[in-house]
Amino acid sequence: MPQTITINGKERQVDAADDTPLLWIIRDELNLTGTKFGCGVAACGACTIHVDGQPMRSCQARLSMVRGKNITTIEGIEGKAATAVQSAWRELNVVQCGYCQSGQIMSAIALLEDNKNPSDAEIDSAMSGNACRCATYQRIRKAIHLAAEKLEA
Amino acid sequence: MTAKTSLTPTRRNFLKGIAATGAALTIGFTPEGLLAAGPADAILNPFVRVASDGTVTVILKHFEMGQGTTTGLTTLIAEEMDVDWDKIEFEFAPSDNKKYKNLAFGAQGTGGSSAIANSFMQYRMAGAAAKELIVRAAATAWGVNTTEIIVENSQLTAGDKTAHFGEFVAAAAKLKTTGEPTLKDPKDFRLIGKESLPRKDNSDKTDGTAMFGMDVKVPNMVYAVILRSPRFGGKLKSFDVTKAKEVKGFFKVKELGDGKGLAVYAASTWSAISARKAIETKWDFASAENRSSSQMAEDHLEALKKEPQFHIHKDMTSEKTTKIIEAADKKLEAEFLLPLLAHAPMEPLNCVIEPKDDGSIVLHDGCQFPALVHPTISKILGLPLEKVSIKTVYAGGSFGRRANGTSDYAAEAAEAYKLLGNKKAVKLIWTREDDLAGGYYRPMAAHGIKIGVNEDGTLKGWNHHIVTQSIVKGTPFAANMIKDGVDDTSVEGVADTDYTLPNMAVGLTNWHSPMKVLWWRSVGHSHSAYAMEVAMDMAAKAAGSDPLAFRLAHLNSGTKDQARLAAVLKLAAEKSGWSETPAEGRARGIAAHKSFGSYVAEVVEISDNNGEIKIERVTCAVDCGIPVNPDVIRAQMEGGIGYGIGHIMRDQITLDEGKVEQANFPDYEPLRIGDIGAIDVHIIPSTEPPTGVGEPGVPPAGPALANAIFALRGKPVLKLPMTENGVEFV
Ligand code: FES
Ligand code: FES
Numbered sequence: 043m044p045q046t047i048t049i050n051g052k053e054r055q056v057d058a059a060d061d062t063p064l065l066w067i068i069r070d071e072l073n074l075t076g077t078k079f080g081c082g083v084a085a086c087g088a089c090t091i092h093v094d095g096q097p098m099r100s101c102q103a104r105l106s107m108v109r110g111k112n113i114t115t116i117e118g119i120e121g122k123a124a125t126a127v128q129s130a131w132r133e134l135n136v137v138q139c140g141y142c143q144s145g146q147i148m149s150a151i152a153l154l155e156d157n158k159n160p161s162d163a164e165i166d167s168a169m170s171g172n173a174c175r176c177a178t179y180q181r182i183r184k185a186i187h188l189a190a191e192k193l194e195a
Numbered sequence: 196m197t198a199k200t201s202l203t204p205t206r207r208n209f210l211k212g213i214a215a216t217g218a219a220l221t222i223g224f225t226p227e228g229l230l231a232a233g234p235a236d237a238i239l240n241p242f243v244r245v246a247s248d249g250t251v252t253v254i255l256k257h258f259e260m261g262q263g264t265t266t267g268l269t270t271l272i273a274e275e276m277d278v279d280w281d282k283i284e285f286e287f288a289p290s291d292n293k294k295y296k297n298l299a300f301g302a303q304g305t306g307g308s309s310a311i312a313n314s315f316m317q318y319r320m321a322g323a324a325a326k327e328l329i330v331r332a333a334a335t336a337w338g339v340n341t342t343e344i345i346v347e348n349s350q351l352t353a354g355d356k357t358a359h360f361g362e363f364v365a366a367a368a369k370l371k372t373t374g375e376p377t378l379k380d381p382k383d384f385r386l387i388g389k390e391s392l393p394r395k396d397n398s399d400k401t402d403g404t405a406m407f408g409m410d411v412k413v414p415n416m417v418y419a420v421i422l423r424s425p426r427f428g429g430k431l432k433s434f435d436v437t438k439a440k441e442v443k444g445f446f447k448v449k450e451l452g453d454g455k456g457l458a459v460y461a462a463s464t465w466s467a468i469s470a471r472k473a474i475e476t477k478w479d480f481a482s483a484e485n486r487s488s489s490q491m492a493e494d495h496l497e498a499l500k501k502e503p504q505f506h507i508h509k510d511m512t513s514e515k516t517t518k519i520i521e522a523a524d525k526k527l528e529a530e531f532l533l534p535l536l537a538h539a540p541m542e543p544l545n546c547v548i549e550p551k552d553d554g555s556i557v558l559h560d561g562c563q564f565p566a567l568v569h570p571t572i573s574k575i576l577g578l579p580l581e582k583v584s585i586k587t588v589y590a591g592g593s594f595g596r597r598a599n600g601t602s603d604y605a606a607e608a609a610e611a612y613k614l615l616g617n618k619k620a621v622k623l624i625w626t627r628e629d630d631l632a633g634g635y636y637r638p639m640a641a642h643g644i645k646i647g648v649n650e651d652g653t654l655k656g657w658n659h660h661i662v663t664q665s666i667v668k669g670t671p672f673a674a675n676m677i678k679d680g681v682d683d684t685s686v687e688g689v690a691d692t693d694y695t696l697p698n699m700a701v702g703l704t705n706w707h708s709p710m711k712v713l714w715w716r717s718v719g720h721s722h723s724a725y726a727m728e729v730a731m732d733m734a735a736k737a738a739g740s741d742p743l744a745f746r747l748a749h750l751n752s753g754t755k756d757q758a759r760l761a762a763v764l765k766l767a768a769e770k771s772g773w774s775e776t777p778a779e780g781r782a783r784g785i786a787a788h789k790s791f792g793s794y795v796a797e798v799v800e801i802s803d804n805n806g807e808i809k810i811e812r813v814t815c816a817v818d819c820g821i822p823v824n825p826d827v828i829r830a831q832m833e834g835g836i837g838y839g840i841g842h843i844m845r846d847q848i849t850l851d852e853g854k855v856e857q858a859n860f861p862d863y864e865p866l867r868i869g870d871i872g873a874i875d876v877h878i879i880p881s882t883e884p885p886t887g888v889g890e891p892g893v894p895p896a897g898p899a900l901a902n903a904i905f906a907l908r909g910k911p912v913l914k915l916p917m918t919e920n921g922v923e924f925v
Binding site for chain 1: 409592836
């Protein structure tokens with residue numbers, strides 16, 4: 043039975059089996075392919091989205107959990123923290139293959155919205171669920187600091 | 196993939212190449228029309244297209260898996276053409292084994308850290324030739340001499356006349372190249388060597404628009420997953436789909452040829468995954484790999500005790516050096532064992548086959564080796580080569596996995612497409628579970644090393660025996676890479692060590708299994724550097740020498756190779772503060788290794804936290820010839836160090852009676868952000884031809900960590916992963 047969800051500020055009709063992870067609804071049904079599949083078991087963070095501003099692994103979320111809530115994917119991010127993170131990422135050439143980076147960016151934005159000036163240890167802990175097989179971690183850490191500076195300014 | 200041929204096209208050959216596309220130059224389009232974007236745009240040669248608005252598009256013969264090709268090859272053209280960096284774009288070349296072959300192996304494909312090395316002269320020449328045509332067209336139009344025209348940031352100026360590239364595209368396309376394109380003097384480089392060039396894939400990989408294979412959607416497409424044998428080489432006996440039929444979106448099941456398994460089709464990825472789970476199967480394991488990895492490990496170590504199957508240095512056999520070592524004052528022995536490893540690129544493997552109205556098909560893939568994939572697909576589908584084209588998209592990592600002799604996942608997709616009647620587009624998807632259990636691993640490797648040390652600290656002899664499975668045996672690469680039974684990649688990094696080691700014998704024993712193994716970021720060096728460099732530290736200790744001084748003492752014969760390796764060792768040592776005693780509870784380890792023509796040394800500093808190790812800092816020095824994109828080089832070193840260290844810390848693929856025990860990332864835990872405190876990379880300035888950077892950062896990383904642990908505890912780690920062999924990390 044079709045259901046309505048709110049994603050990136052728009053109401054969308056979706057029709058999938060109840061047990062379908064939100065990840066696949068976002069990707070296969072809604073064609074928002076910026077959110078990635080990396081493991082399907084909450085171990086890599088590539089599928090990170092925001093639900094009412096909080097980071098969530100969409101491979102674990104089900105429709106019933108997001109009903110009436112605001113879902114944001116990488117395609118729908120906006121605001122100061124989002125801009126600061128994206129521009130810091132570009133300035134420091136963070137990406138390599140890029141496949142994990144939507145998830146990294148979603149986690150980084152959520153971190154900065156919560157903590158304006160995180161320490162290395164706080165970054166490491168907030169980002170520990172986001173794997174990057176290309177190991178761009180040094181630059182992710184630096185880019186989060188740079189984004190924090192941009193937000194200060 | 197080892198590059199043996201010269202990577203510099205001779206000017207004559209290059210010009211012949213241009214002449215071969217003369218038709219394109221005179222009419223402005225490729226005969227196939229493949230690259231032509233619009234009537235006013237012109238292909239100036241196979242690598243450059245200029246649009247009427249002045250936008251220059253570089254056609255990349257190498258795919259992008261994160262290693263920076265989109266930036267690197269683009270830099271080469273932009274440099275010679277004097278294009279504004281913001282006005283140059285890229286696209287991936289179609290599959291064309293003639294125009295776009297990798298000069299390192301004579302076929303279209305990426306690997307062996309060869310993209311910049313084999314393209315350096317070719318792409319620069321292409322850029323220079325394109326610029327020359329435009330300048331000549333402008334000179335004719337303006338009635339001036341070509342030497343009067345100055346080109347800067349895509350603008351042409353002569354006296355008071357000025358124009359952008361686009362204005363002369365049509366005229367330039369009618370000209371023929373004459374003579375040799377003049378390349379820039381390196382001292383005039385503006386982009387090559389520039390510290391901070393923004394990556395060309397920066398924007399789309401940070402806003403969700405980058406297109407990976409996983410993101411490709413075409414009309415009328417079904418999703419497919421494959422149900423494979425739970426043991427390598429098993430054959431499907433029977434199956435029951437009753438329960439799968441209840442899964443919403445389930446479409447069909449088809450049997451793959453040769454008992455390989457089932458293709459499961461559905462309306463969405465999740466339906467396909469769910470349906471596959473609901474299918475019951477029975478398998479015949481008679482000719483499958485039914486051994487456990489613990490048994491394989493024992494067999495490898497057992498084989499070490501026997502005489503090697505092959506002696507690499509004919510004049511120095513293990514028998515001979517054993518006698519010499521026996522007479523030494525001190526004797527050392529070490530048996531190393533390195534496990535099977537999966538590549539686990541972040542993007543699970545996938546590709547899409549799309550039928551076109553004219554009976555041709557398009558493969559959408561982060562395609563690493565078109566030269567193999569293209570004929571493989573054609574053959575499976577019974578289509579002539581020209582009815583198959585490859586649309587290369589970004590690859591979410593590879594580390595070697597996407598290039599293999601069977602083109603495995605593309606072949607699966609082709610078979611799945613054919614079984615469905617050659618009509619419906621098929622998107623084949625692997626899950627992470629498929630990936631970790633899917634074989635094509637870095638082979639298990641055992642190294643047995645015996646070393647004799649003299650009273651005065653010099654070496655008397657080195658006996659080295661390697662037992663491992665060949666990665667190219669039985670593949671199309673074998674003809675070039677196996678000589679007299681010896682797969683070069685099984686012994687690389689040992690047989691060709693840069694150290695001067697007296698009386699060195701190198702032996703190889705091939706190990707066999709129906710399980711497929713493959714090159715894994717840095718290929719043979721991924722295990723050989725570990726054994727060599729940890730053994731060097733053990734020898735240094737026996738000799739009573741500092742590990743750095745001991746290495747330098749074996750790199751002093753005056754060859755350029757040794758001088759370059761010594762230079763990175765010295766630089767890494769200096770930048771890491773090697774000469775100062777580490778703080779209480781801290782220790783450092785050093786390692787150096789040459790691979791793919793590049794020289795890398797790394798120092799790892801660790802701290803002991805109540806018995807748990809923390810990696811505080813890694814200092815890296817690299818000599819990769821002319822540094823084309825310093826920031827990409829640094830990124831590749833950082834990534835290589837992370838990849839090397841992460842696996843050596845805690846990863847392995849194990850088999851329980853043939854069944855892979857690692858299901859998903861929790862069992863094959865990737866390096867995480869908190870694992871390495873900091874990485875500093877230092878690049879040696881150089882005028883030598885550029886060499887690889889994608890892989891060479893990997894080999895020294897593991898042994899440098901191991902040597903730090905050796906320094907801290909006095910006991911070397913000989914078996915990997917470390918976490919299974921007495922080392923705990925914070
Ligand atoms: S795909 Fe959701 S955490 Fe990996
Ligand atoms: S950039 Fe490749 S996995 Fe993170």
